[in-house]
Amino acid sequence: MSGRLLVGTRVDWRRLVNLAGLLVGVTVVALFVSAAIPQVVGADASYVVRSDSMSPSIEAGSVVYVSSVPAAEISTGDVITFRNGAAGDQRVTHRVVGVVEEGGERRFRTKGDANDQADPELVPSQAVIGRVGFHVPLLGYAITFAQTDLGLALLVIVPAVLLAVTELWDLARTGTDRTTGSSDDTEENGRD
Secondary structure (H helix, E strand, C coil): CCCCCCCCCCCCHHHHHHHHHHHHHHHHHHHHHHHHCHHHHCCCEEEECCCCCCCCCCCCCCEEEEECCCHHHCCCCCEEEEEEHHHCCEEEEEEEEEEEEECCEEEEEEECCCCCCCCCCCEEHHHEEEEEEEEECCHHHHHHHHCCHHHHHHHHHHHHHHHHHHHHHHHHHHHHHHHHCCHHHHHHCCCC
16 A cells, blocks of 8 residues: 555544644643753753843743753853852853863853853852753743742643543543443344
8 A cells, every 4th residue: 555645535633633632742741841850851950041141042931951060071162050149049051151270270251142241250160050951942931830820720720620520521421321321332232
């Protein structure tokens, strides 16, 4: 048989839509799991990017996946995430534009790709969380929304209630079919 669709063959659109919905659902769950448990994708941590300082490389709303690396392996051009003590221990993701050996310690000059100037302070190696391996655009918006009360309601509570209602509906319908008997059951049992 060739790979052509036979004339007169009907496409089961309901099954196709269900399959597409399942694929979308699995993809969304996998993305959320990867952000919550970054070890499943080989990273040590994940963070939501909240500013456009790394645009266009990494836009606000992206999730960066960070792996711990020794300071000696970080070089100019790497994108790192670090704790910025000057900003109240905030985590910052910027590109390394220079490496400085100072007093026997390795420090990093960093700069956001969208910024005109490098960051004012050198980043000590002990403040480095790790090197960014990859990022997923827009996922951070969904994660941030999911952490709100409305997000919790729409993404967890409403689907749980809908699942419970559909299961109860199926149980009630199955119970009704058994008590009234259906034409399919009488034919299978040989009854008229």
